[in-house]
Amino acid sequence: MKTLLKLTFSDKAVPLLERFEFGNSTGGRQVSVRSHDALGRGALEEGVFPWNRGMRALSVLLLRAHVAFHEGGILPVISGYPGSLAAALDYALSKSPHWLVGLFGSDSAGCPNIDRLIRRTNPECTMPGPVSLGVNEHVLDVSAIEIFGAGGRLGPPAARSLIEELVAEDERTQLARAQQRGAPIGAASRQGEPCPFGPAFQPYWDRLSPRERGMLLDEEALAHLCPEEAALATAAVTPGTHVIDAFCGAGGSAIGFARAGKRVTAIDICRERLEMARFNAALYGVDDRIRFVHGDARELLHSLEGETVYLAPCWGEESTLGQRRSKLVSFTPLGGEFVRTALKGGRNVVLQLPIHFDFNELKSLGRPVNVSEDRVAGELFSYSALLRAA
Numbered sequence: 069m070k071t072l073l074k075l076t077f078s079d080k081a082v083p084l085l086e087r088f089e090f091g092n093s094t095g096g097r098q099v100s101v102r103s104h105d106a107l108g109r110g111a112l113e114e115g116v117f118p119w120n121r122g123m124r125a126l127s128v129l130l131l132r133a134h135v136a137f138h139e140g141g142i143l144p145v146i147s148g149y150p151g152s153l154a155a156a157l158d159y160a161l162s163k164s165p166h167w168l169v170g171l172f173g174s175d176s177a178g179c180p181n182i183d184r185l186i187r188r189t190n191p192e193c194t195m196p197g198p199v200s201l202g203v204n205e206h207v208l209d210v211s212a213i214e215i216f217g218a219g220g221r222l223g224p225p226a227a228r229s230l231i232e233e234l235v236a237e238d239e240r241t242q243l244a245r246a247q248q249r250g251a252p253i254g255a256a257s258r259q260g261e262p263c264p265f266g267p268a269f270q271p272y273w274d275r276l277s278p279r280e281r282g283m284l285l286d287e288e289a290l291a292h293l294c295p296e297e298a299a300l301a302t303a304a305v306t307p308g309t310h311v312i313d314a315f316c317g318a319g320g321s322a323i324g325f326a327r328a329g330k331r332v333t334a335i336d337i338c339r340e341r342l343e344m345a346r347f348n349a350a351l352y353g354v355d356d357r358i359r360f361v362h363g364d365a366r367e368l369l370h371s372l373e374g375e376t377v378y379l380a381p382c383w384g385e386e387s388t389l390g391q392r393r394s395k396l397v398s399f400t401p402l403g404g405e406f407v408r409t410a411l412k413g414g415r416n417v418v419l420q421l422p423i424h425f426d427f428n429e430l431k432s433l434g435r436p437v438n439v440s441e442d443r444v445a446g447e448l449f450s451y452s453a454l455l456r457a458a
């Protein structure tokens with residue numbers, strides 16, 4: 069029997085998986101439907117699954133595999149720390165509940181097919197770092213994944229929207245549960261979880277959302293990461309459909325541009341940092357919209373396409389009479405010279421500026437400038453200065 073894997077979603081504002089069909093030569097054909105009990109109690113019956121976080125995570129993973137297959141991207145992984153959507157699927161896989169085994173059936177020796185279909189790295193986060201889950205393409209034929217809505221078969225763009233909605237709904241539900249428990253919301257709710265890089269990095273960790281905490285980072289990448297809220301704010305004021313992120317780091321800003329629907333060319337001189345960015349982009353399901361280029365932006369910039377160049381360098385700062393100020397010369401590498409080179413290509417340039425930046429200097433660049441604020445949980449994180457092409 070050829071592999072068959074069909075996921076049918078409802079057409080509701082918040083999508084629900086209604087039906088799951090799987091068939092292959094070893095497991096035969098299984099059909100499971102969603103439990104109509106909100107608590108998923110009916111899932112104890114044969115052929116019924118609960119619409120819980122583990123099932124939502126599995127749906128996201130399969131939807132992303134479907135998109136990657138049709139759009140030519142690499143097969144995705146979902147990953148995260150305890151409390152994340154990925155960790156919910158990891159937990160379900162460890163517990164092997166009746167409904168999860170029932171989705172994919174068992175082989176002739178009675179072993180659940182699910183155990184071979186999903187690859188897990190660092191199950192239950194027993195080692196430092198996140199758990200990662202991916203589809204085992206040697207066992208599951210991803211070309212067989214088909215997605216349906218109430219109106220019939222859905223293509224990759226609709227599958228992408230489903231992923232966004234499922235992830236957003238999960239974040240809303242988690243937030244509402246935290247509120248019910250009386251936990252603080254917003255940035256305050258993120259505080260309290262110890263930073264894996266030690267107390268010195270706690271303030272950087274506290275500003276990250278649960279999803280960002282599943283990213284691959286090192287200490288420096290964490291300290292420099294543009295949090296998603298600020299990255300999306302920057303993307304909203306960045307013109308053009310193709311952005312070159314000349315100093316992409318672990319990918320905070322590049323992911324923001326890609327989530328806003330732009331194509332991105334992401335450069336970093338540090339190969340490890342670039343690999344982090346690639347992993348992190350996959351975590352957000354946007355790795356196929358980003359081209360990752362290893363090298364020195366000073367040498368690469370002139371040969372790459374893109375209407376807008378985004379510059380978020382490592383900023384230094386000076387202190388005069390107790391006043392902290394960052395200037396273009398404190399920009400590593402090459403200070404203001406690099407900004408002038410970027411402007412020469414006739415492209416728009418967006419500069420991420422630290423909150424202590426000396427704005428007088430921008431006048432010397434001879435371009436009209438629009439400055440906007442990037443905030444995280446209401447607090448000023450940085451400025452984005454748009455220097456429009458002449």
Ligand SMILES: C[S@@+](CC[C@H](N)C(=O)[O-])C[C@H]1O[C@@H](n2cnc3c(N)ncnc32)[C@H](O)[C@@H]1O
Pocket residue numbers: 292293294295314315316317318319320321322335336337338341363364365366380381382383400401
């Ligand atoms: C401030 S971080 C960027 C952070 C990033 N916007 C984010 O949200 O994760 C600056 C990055 O520039 C890289 N870098 C420094 N000099 C570079 C050069 N000449 N060409 C390309 N990348 C460079 C560093 O390796 C570092 O990862």
